[in-house]
Amino acid sequence: MKPETVDYGLYLVTDRGLSRGRPTIEVVAAAVRGGVTVVQLREKGAETRDFVKEALAVRRLLEARGIPLIVNDRIDVALAVSADGVHLGQKDMPIDMARKILGPDKIIGISAESVADAVAAEKAGADYLGVSPIYATPTKTDTVAALGLEGLRQIREAVDLPLVGIGGLNAGNAAEAIRHGADGIAVVSAIVSADDPETAARELSRIVAEAKVREM
Amino acid sequence: MKPETVDYGLYLVTDRGLSRGRPTIEVVAAAVRGGVTVVQLREKGAETRDFVKEALAVRRLLEARGIPLIVNDRIDVALAVSADGVHLGQKDMPIDMARKILGPDKIIGISAESVADAVAAEKAGADYLGVSPIYATPTKTDTVAALGLEGLRQIREAVDLPLVGIGGLNAGNAAEAIRHGADGIAVVSAIVSADDPETAARELSRIVAEAKVREM
Numbered sequence: 001m002k003p004e005t006v007d008y009g010l011y012l013v014t015d016r017g018l019s020r021g022r023p024t025i026e027v028v029a030a031a032v033r034g035g036v037t038v039v040q041l042r043e044k045g046a047e048t049r050d051f052v053k054e055a056l057a058v059r060r061l062l063e064a065r066g067i068p069l070i071v072n073d074r075i076d077v078a079l080a081v082s083a084d085g086v087h088l089g090q091k092d093m094p095i096d097m098a099r100k101i102l103g104p105d106k107i108i109g110i111s112a113e114s115v116a117d118a119v120a121a122e123k124a125g126a127d128y129l130g131v132s133p134i135y136a137t138p139t140k141t142d143t144v145a146a147l148g149l150e151g152l153r154q155i156r157e158a159v160d161l162p163l164v165g166i167g168g169l170n171a172g173n174a175a176e177a178i179r180h181g182a183d184g185i186a187v188v189s190a191i192v193s194a195d196d197p198e199t200a201a202r203e204l205s206r207i208v209a210e211a212k213v214r215e216m
Numbered sequence: 217m218k219p220e221t222v223d224y225g226l227y228l229v230t231d232r233g234l235s236r237g238r239p240t241i242e243v244v245a246a247a248v249r250g251g252v253t254v255v256q257l258r259e260k261g262a263e264t265r266d267f268v269k270e271a272l273a274v275r276r277l278l279e280a281r282g283i284p285l286i287v288n289d290r291i292d293v294a295l296a297v298s299a300d301g302v303h304l305g306q307k308d309m310p311i312d313m314a315r316k317i318l319g320p321d322k323i324i325g326i327s328a329e330s331v332a333d334a335v336a337a338e339k340a341g342a343d344y345l346g347v348s349p350i351y352a353t354p355t356k357t358d359t360v361a362a363l364g365l366e367g368l369r370q371i372r373e374a375v376d377l378p379l380v381g382i383g384g385l386n387a388g389n390a391a392e393a394i395r396h397g398a399d400g401i402a403v404v405s406a407i408v409s410a411d412d413p414e415t416a417a418r419e420l421s422r423i424v425a426e427a428k429v430r431e432m
Contacts, residue, residue: 047307048289048307048308048309049306049308049309050307052309052310052313075295076292076309076317079291080309080313080314091264091266092263092265093264093268093292093293094268097268097296100296101295101296
């Protein structure tokens, strides 16, 4: 079942290569203790069997805490481990095909890099949007020019879906993303590359919560 | 629906990198004219969207001729294009998970590199086995030592499933693989790298057919 309401406030995207040699399951465990509200497991180069094994372990960790698990790109892996949903970029499976395979009860998030992407994804039945990149970032090398806060605000005005800002977000700029219309912020290196991922997540979680209170 | 009976006689495995710059759809079309009886689409490095697009095109080509389409590794892609089944290596999704996702009506082929692999796959509900590598080959760099014809015969004696031999097979040794118990031969470079994939497929098809007649 799709969770009734998902708190997209602090959305962790994993990256094995940026985790400084620490296993993803350990980084996720620390991030969960620190307060992340959604975890997206991203494994671009892994063998399917390894990806499934890791996803099962992360799934067990998260479900005990009621935190949704989103799998990047791989619908087969999401189905195999009964993840809560998938996140699809513009080079991943088209959303209409994905929805047919996953059914109505799984979360489908779509990467939107423009107002046009966002409107199309909403029309096609996306559950949330990853709005990217807010700022330029070394994590993703294949994305288009940064949207900036103004681009985020334009997408906020164009669609009703929950928006998760991603791209270069950290403790220094998370609050302004929330103030410009993001329901949450997604981070990769700000948590997975941190000296202490738990502390980093706790700090980001506090910043997001405070920015949201001010928004109300 | 799973085809009632599949003719595994000449099983093409695609490889973009070995196709000498020719698009996979063109190589498959030529191979089909030459007489391949099954096509496995393998795209290890492709973006999902590109893989789906190519698989749809190959699907259209094959279904008009009643030739099964098998997708390597990616169950999501197989579902998206309604392929006839998947082929799973020992590093891909475990067969029990794959069967749950695909249901009883899809073909699941498993790579077996030993009698133990073959027996386990049969027990787990595989529909056919890719027995590999019969001979050493530059196509797959991650497989174990070659089984040889004697290894093929041992697997033939151990299981009842259809067996497709793969690894270093070509017009010069296809017949002996059939004589040692293979129901068909799978080839990559012997077709995709051939000067003329259609002629290569036709020659292999004739050799397999003649070897099978002698077996009867």
